[in-house]
Amino acid sequence: MGKIKVLDEHIANQIAAGEVVERPASVVKELVENAIDAGATKVDVWAEEGGLSSIRVTDNGSGIAPEDCETAFYRHATSKISGGRDLFQITSLGFRGEALPSIASVSKVEVVTACGEDGAGRRLVVEGGTLKNNEDAPASRGTDFRVRELFYNTPARLKYMKTVQTELGHISDYMYRMALSHPEVAFTLRHNGNSLLQTLGGGDLLQVIAAVYGTTSAKAMLPLEGESLDFAVSGFVSLPDFTRSNRSAITTVVNGRYIRSHVLNQAIMRAYHTLLPVGRHPLVVLRLAMHPSLVDVNVHPAKLEVRFSKEAELTAFVEESIRAALSREVLIPKAVNQRVGRSNDTIVQEQFHFPKREGFLGELAAGLPQDKDVPVQGGYSLPPEPPADREPSAAVPGAPLAARPQDPAAADSAAAHGAAAAPAAIGRASCRGRV
Numbered sequence: 357m358g359k360i361k362v363l364d365e366h367i368a369n370q371i372a373a374g375e376v377v378e379r380p381a382s383v384v385k386e387l388v389e390n391a392i393d394a395g396a397t398k399v400d401v402w403a404e405e406g407g408l409s410s411i412r413v414t415d416n417g418s419g420i421a422p423e424d425c426e427t428a429f430y431r432h433a434t435s436k437i438s439g440g441r442d443l444f445q446i447t448s449l450g451f452r453g454e455a456l457p458s459i460a461s462v463s464k465v466e467v468v469t470a471c472g473e474d475g476a477g478r479r480l481v482v483e484g485g486t487l488k489n490n491e492d493a494p495a496s497r498g499t500d501f502r503v504r505e506l507f508y509n510t511p512a513r514l515k516y517m518k519t520v521q522t523e524l525g526h527i528s529d530y531m532y533r534m535a536l537s538h539p540e541v542a543f544t545l546r547h548n549g550n551s552l553l554q555t556l557g558g559g560d561l562l563q564v565i566a567a568v569y570g571t572t573s574a575k576a577m578l579p580l581e582g583e584s585l586d587f588a589v590s591g592f593v594s595l596p597d598f599t600r601s602n603r604s605a606i607t608t609v610v611n612g613r614y615i616r617s618h619v620l621n622q623a624i625m626r627a628y629h630t631l632l633p634v635g636r637h638p639l640v641v642l643r644l645a646m647h648p649s650l651v652d653v654n655v656h657p658a659k660l661e662v663r664f665s666k667e668a669e670l671t672a673f674v675e676e677s678i679r680a681a682l683s684r685e686v687l688i689p690k691a692v693n694q695r696v697g698r699s700n701d702t703i704v705q706e707q708f709h710f711p712k713r714e715g716f717l718g719e720l721a722a723g724l725p726q727d728k729d730v731p732v733q734g735g736y737s738l739p740p741e742p743p744a745d746r747e748p749s750a751a752v753p754g755a756p757l758a759a760r761p762q763d764p765a766a767a768d769s770a771a772a773h774g775a776a777a778a779p780a781a782i783g784r785a786s787c788r789g790r791v
């Protein structure tokens with residue numbers, strides 16, 4: 357008698373959740389990606405206790421049709437692809453139809469959604485993968501997801517969750533990356549009632565950089581623009597004398613998807629070449645666009661890594677584009693002969709100068725709150741910045757818990773070693789240099 361059985365749907369979902377829902381930040385990631393795929397221009401995220409007690413994501417996107425609400429929680433149910441061919445032409449962030457069933461199998465989910473402005477919507481409750489309620493409910497256009505008690509029915513997984521601070525670090529890091537990837541979307545993130553991020557959604561990437569890293573960092577950025585037959589790039593790269601101690605401030609985005617890419621990181625570092633001091637890293641937001649057939653997004657369970665079919669051409673393009681941006685601003689240090697020494701002017705010493713930059717950075721600086729916690733009308737507020745060349749304290753005003761996002765380098769290695777992630781280090785932490 358055979359021993360092999362097909363597992364039931366519920367267990368299959370829980371197994372899938374093991375890959376898709378690693379921690380609270382994974383839930384935030386999946387729900388925010390769904391919101392963006394739904395065309396939302398405003399996405400608000402609330403988390404309680406590092407997301408372990410509750411996560412709420414609301415959007416003003418297309419909403420889910422009443423007849424689709426239950427289906428959306430089935431495994432491999434998706435509106436984003438319909439056949440095998442589509443898998444090689446993915447233009448959305450989601451495509452597997454796995455996120456909602458995975459999340460719902462390990463938490464208590466409530467969703468209220470509507471497709472129109474007539475106030476008629478639908479409310480669904482799914483707990484531990486079991487549908488508890490599916491009824492008409494008043495709702496405005498968009499979707500409101502609440503995920504409570506994550507891993508309540510998988511105690512083994514719950515046991516592996518880190519401190520509230522660490523989980524919050526992962527959530528805020530992810531939200532910062534999303535904001536940098538989608539400056540056209542207005543994001544907010546609140547934790548236990550404290551506001552950690554607010555972006556305008558006007559499409560101005562430099563404003564998002566200022567909201568995430570602070571105005572000092574934004575003022576140290578150079579615009580990046582480039583195009584080849586296959587690729588287009590835009591974004592910002594930091595002046596070579598404005599560096600950080602790790603690569604946590606490098607954000608690479610491909611067709612609107614934040615990804616981690618060793619090859620792109622290497623290309624970025626090669627572009628700076630000897631301009632950076634040893635062991636220092638730039639602040640970079642690199643937004644790449646290419647035909648979807650040139651990038652395979654179906655290679656990583658959390659969709660955080662991709663495979664490029666023209667990798668060598670792409671990395672050469674990225675390297676060249678960054679180099680061009682740096683040299684456009686005449687940043688290759690110029691040797692300046694300076695007279696020193698005794699009055700006969702015979703001793704000449706070479707010094708290196710990076711030119712001071714005016715122009716759009718001056719304009720930007722004028723439009724941004726400067727180094728104090730001033731809320732801008734309809735905009736964001738910035739905590740005070742620590743003096744340059746000094747490691748700031750861990751506390752961020754308005755965020756009693758460690759509100760800094762996670763250093764992905766540390767997070768990567770921490771995840772790889774099953775250790776607690778290092779204190780988060782994005783934002784203004786570990787920024788050095790002058791502007």
Ligand SMILES: Nc1ncnc2c1ncn2[C@@H]1O[C@H](COP(=O)(O)OP(=O)(O)OP(=O)(O)O)[C@@H](O)[C@H]1O
Pocket residue numbers: 386390391394415417418419420428429433434435436449450451452453454455456457498499
């Ligand atoms: N916020 C939302 N607004 C509108 N539709 C949504 C939203 N969230 C989910 N949906 C619908 O529910 C479907 C299932 O969502 P789910 O996240 O499980 O799968 P997916 O996004 O298609 O793929 P992936 O598993 O890769 O995320 C989506 O395809 C989409 O049609």
Ligand SMILES: [Mg+2]
Pocket residue numbers: 386389390449450451455456
């Ligand atoms: Mg999805």
